Amino acid sequence: MAASRRSLQQVREIITSAHEDCTPAQKLQFYDRWAQEYEEDVSVLEYNAPRLVAAVLASRCISNRESKLVLDVACGTGLVAQELLRCGFRLFHGLDGSARMLEMAETKKLYQELKQCMLGQGPLPSTSDFYDVVIIVGALSDGQVPVSVIHELLRVTKPGGLLCLTTRSNTSNLQYKAELEHELAALQSSGLCDCITIQNIEKWEKATSEQEVQGESDYISGVIYLYKKMETIS
Numbered sequence: 001m002a003a004s005r006r007s008l009q010q011v012r013e014i015i016t017s018a019h020e021d022c023t024p025a026q027k028l029q030f031y032d033r034w035a036q037e038y039e040e041d042v043s044v045l046e047y048n049a050p051r052l053v054a055a056v057l058a059s060r061c062i063s064n065r066e067s068k069l070v071l072d073v074a075c076g077t078g079l080v081a082q083e084l085l086r087c088g089f090r091l092f093h094g095l096d097g098s099a100r101m102l103e104m105a106e107t108k109k110l111y112q113e114l115k116q117c118m119l120g121q122g123p124l125p126s127t128s129d130f131y132d133v134v135i136i137v138g139a140l141s142d143g144q145v146p147v148s149v150i151h152e153l154l155r156v157t158k159p160g161g162l163l164c165l166t167t168r169s170n171t172s173n174l175q176y177k178a179e180l181e182h183e184l185a186a187l188q189s190s191g192l193c194d195c196i197t198i199q200n201i202e203k204w205e206k207a208t209s210e211q212e213v214q215g216e217s218d219y220i221s222g223v224i225y226l227y228k229k230m231e232t233i234s
């Protein structure tokens with residue numbers, strides 16, 4: 001990542017504007033405007049989620065990583081595929097609602113397929129039981145992608161494949177996090193998936209507002225969830 005030209009305070013102001021009440025379409029317009037500066041700005045926030053998630057996934061997906069087809073949902077500029085590549089994954093498809101973020105991802109030449117789609121509003125443009133790994137990083141949070149999307153994420157995962165999700169644990173996202181965990185528990189008790197690991201990460205990224213600061217720390221925490229889709233019993 002290149003060094004940023006913006007200060008932490010400036011980045012905070014940009015992100016605060018994104019969290020103002022807006023429609024999903026307006027949120028995507030925000031990402032369109034942010035796409036060029038996104039990577040520089042998140043480096044100021046010390047946003048390490050793509051690297052941390054890639055490490056968790058790699059630790060549970062030991063063999064033949066180069067032949068695993070990964071669907072990177074809400075792929076943004078492609079930071080997740082970049083980190084997964086370092087861990088030996090090679091095959092990536094990406095989805096995102098923002099055309100400009102997808103253009104940035106395209107320049108990395110890592111994805112064999114990139115599609116624009118609004119998440120949480122109907123089916124994903126993907127075949128059922130198709131991907132070895134489905135991953136969504138930095139997009140499951142209040143005001144972004146609705147929790148209901150996880151049914152679609154599971155649909156397109158191969159039986160026996162992995163589903164990797166993240167969310168944040170800052171105060172304003174706690175209700176969303178509880179809904180996400182409730183939904184994951186329901187899927188697990190229906191026998192559709194099984195939890196492999198849940199990892200709490202203390203320093204997810206720097207807090208983007210005073211209200212988000214937790215105790216003495218300037219950072220907010222986050223969570224990585226790794227699930228396996230159950231094999232269907234014939």
Ligand SMILES: C[S@@+](CC[C@H](N)C(=O)[O-])C[C@H]1O[C@@H](n2cnc3c(N)ncnc32)[C@H](O)[C@@H]1O
Nearest residue numbers: 031074075076079097098101118119137138139
């Ligand atoms: C914080 S970025 C994360 C990008 C990337 N996964 C990363 O970790 O760097 C969130 C991404 O989610 C996308 N996004 C947010 N809400 C969306 C929605 N409802 N439908 C489709 N994409 C959405 C944005 O366009 C943006 O690229």
